[in-house]
Amino acid sequence: MLEGDTIEKYHLLPDKKRKRLLANLDENDLISLTGALQDLKKEVFKRKEDVFLNLPYDEIPTPAYLIDETLIEENMKLLKYVKDRTGCKILHALKAYATSATFPLMRRYLDGVCASGLNEARLGFEKFKKEVHTFAAAYREDEIKGVIKYSDTIIFNSFYQLERYGRWAKEEGLSIGLRVNPGYSEVENPMYNPCGNTSRLGIIHTVFDSHYESYSHLVDGLHFHALCQQNSDVLERVLDAFEGLFGKYLRGLKWINFGGGHHITRDGYDIERLIGLINRFKKKYGVTIYLEPGEASVLNAGVLVSTVLDIVKNKEEIAIIDASAEAHMPDVLLMPYRPHIIGSDMPYVKKYTYVIGGPSCLAGDTVGTYSFDRPLKIGDRVVFTDMALYSIVKNTTFNGINLPSILVLGKDGSIRVTKKFGYKDYKNRLS
Ligand SMILES: Cc1ncc(COP(=O)(O)O)c(C=O)c1O
Numbered sequence: 001m002l003e004g005d006t007i008e009k010y011h012l013l014p015d016k017k018r019k020r021l022l023a024n025l026d027e028n029d030l031i032s033l034t035g036a037l038q039d040l041k042k043e044v045f046k047r048k049e050d051v052f053l054n055l056p057y058d059e060i061p062t063p064a065y066l067i068d069e070t071l072i073e074e075n076m077k078l079l080k081y082v083k084d085r086t087g088c089k090i091l092h093a094l095k096a097y098a099t100s101a102t103f104p105l106m107r108r109y110l111d112g113v114c115a116s117g118l119n120e121a122r123l124g125f126e127k128f129k130k131e132v133h134t135f136a137a138a139y140r141e142d143e144i145k146g147v148i149k150y151s152d153t154i155i156f157n158s159f160y161q162l163e164r165y166g167r168w169a170k171e172e173g174l175s176i177g178l179r180v181n182p183g184y185s186e187v188e189n190p191m192y193n194p195c196g197n198t199s200r201l202g203i204i205h206t207v208f209d210s211h212y213e214s215y216s217h218l219v220d221g222l223h224f225h226a227l228c229q230q231n232s233d234v235l236e237r238v239l240d241a242f243e244g245l246f247g248k249y250l251r252g253l254k255w256i257n258f259g260g261g262h263h264i265t266r267d268g269y270d271i272e273r274l275i276g277l278i279n280r281f282k283k284k285y286g287v288t289i290y291l292e293p294g295e296a297s298v299l300n301a302g303v304l305v306s307t308v309l310d311i312v313k314n315k316e317e318i319a320i321i322d323a324s325a326e327a328h329m330p331d332v333l334l335m336p337y338r339p340h341i342i343g344s345d346m347p348y349v350k351k352y353t354y355v356i357g358g359p360s361c362l363a364g365d366t367v368g369t370y371s372f373d374r375p376l377k378i379g380d381r382v383v384f385t386d387m388a389l390y391s392i393v394k395n396t397t398f399n400g401i402n403l404p405s406i407l408v409l410g411k412d413g414s415i416r417v418t419k420k421f422g423y424k425d426y427k428n429r430l431s
Pocket of ligand 1: 093095096114135225227228229259260261262292293294295296
């Protein structure tokens with residue numbers, strides 16, 4: 001029977017004690033523990049809403065991404081729990097979030113990073129200082145030396161690239177992988193579907209079947225990535241497809257990488273199912289399993305703080321803020337999605353409705369239409385939630401608008417400005 005304080009203290013226990021505790025729990029207790037840890041995390045995030053509402057916004061330079069270390073750590077704890085229960089390894093995907101100011105915290109929980117090429121591999125090597133696994137759709141001749149230098153594992157997207165660089169990487173002591181297309185995904189937007197008919201990502205099974213035998217001696221593991229913000233039921237169906245096509249090649253490999261897109265730290269994610277899938281797979285094939293989520297590491301752990309610069313009128317009242325959808329939250333327009341603004345609701349639900357738009361010349365640089373209890377006025381702060389992931393790594397200086405500062409809200413409540421951008425950054429980026 002699980003004690004309340006066991007749950008509270010779980011994350012504080014040293015490795016050995018956690019393992020002993022888990023080994024002594026029966027299936028029902030394990031299920032209860034998972035649910036209780038998810039609830040605990042949810043509570044911390046809920047309590048943080050007040051903190052976010054009452055930050056000293058007057059003192060915060062805007063626009064600014066404010067990253068919350070307490071919340072990142074809550075996400076890390078759940079990822080670590082999956083590792084505890086399965087012995088899998090979890091890498092953070094730098095493509096989603098690469099703010100090294102919080103790497104010291106993250107590295108305490110995770111096994112390393114996955115990188116998309118030379119620069120991310122180097123950042124991982126220099127700043128995360130744990131395992132670096134690199135995958136690129138194709139490596140450049142003039143970068144491969146650096147990729148090999150900074151990576152522990154290199155994953156190739158074709159037999160041509162494996163042939164060209166694989167032996168060299170092997171001689172340098174790297175583990176070698178091939179990315180395959182599992183032939184199944186449930187991602188509707190083709191922009192984010194790595195398994196669509198025109199996808200270049202991952203070797204398709206017919207090509208794999210005809211070439212693998214000649215190269216199998218070089219290969220340590222297989223990698224697939226087919227999920228996007230999804231739950232473990234989708235992973236289960238992707239795994240079925242992957243096994244159907246590639247199962248006969250898996251015994252004897254050292255590792256299988258299940259890619260990213262696992263929304264493990266989202267409320268309602270079925271962690272027990274994920275744990276079951278990893279454990280069954282490990283047992284059946286005797287391989288180490290890697291996951292490489294990006295979003296899950298920093299989900300809901302950062303906000304973008306902006307200031308109202310002006311209010312103009314067309315058919316609606318329009319608030320022009322100092323943050324841009326186009327430049328500072330590009331996925332809002334690309335995906336597209338509607339970020340939440342703290343204290344707001346859907347249009348016309350609250351008394352005062354505004355279109356929220358950026359300072360750029362792009363007509364479509366608007367975040368959406370929101371309603372508020374009070375009229376917005378010039379100088380008010382507008383705070384967008386869930387902005388740590390993919391926003392900072394993808395932002396631009398379109399129109400010469402400065403990039404938002406990067407601020408870290410420490411566990412002690414202090415706010416550190418880790419980066420401010422100005423004219424020099426803009427100028428140097430362009431020539
Ligand atoms: C190969 C690979 N691994 C990991 C990720 C991280 O995915 P997410 O941030 O959705 O978890 C991606 C995202 O595109 C990816 O392409």
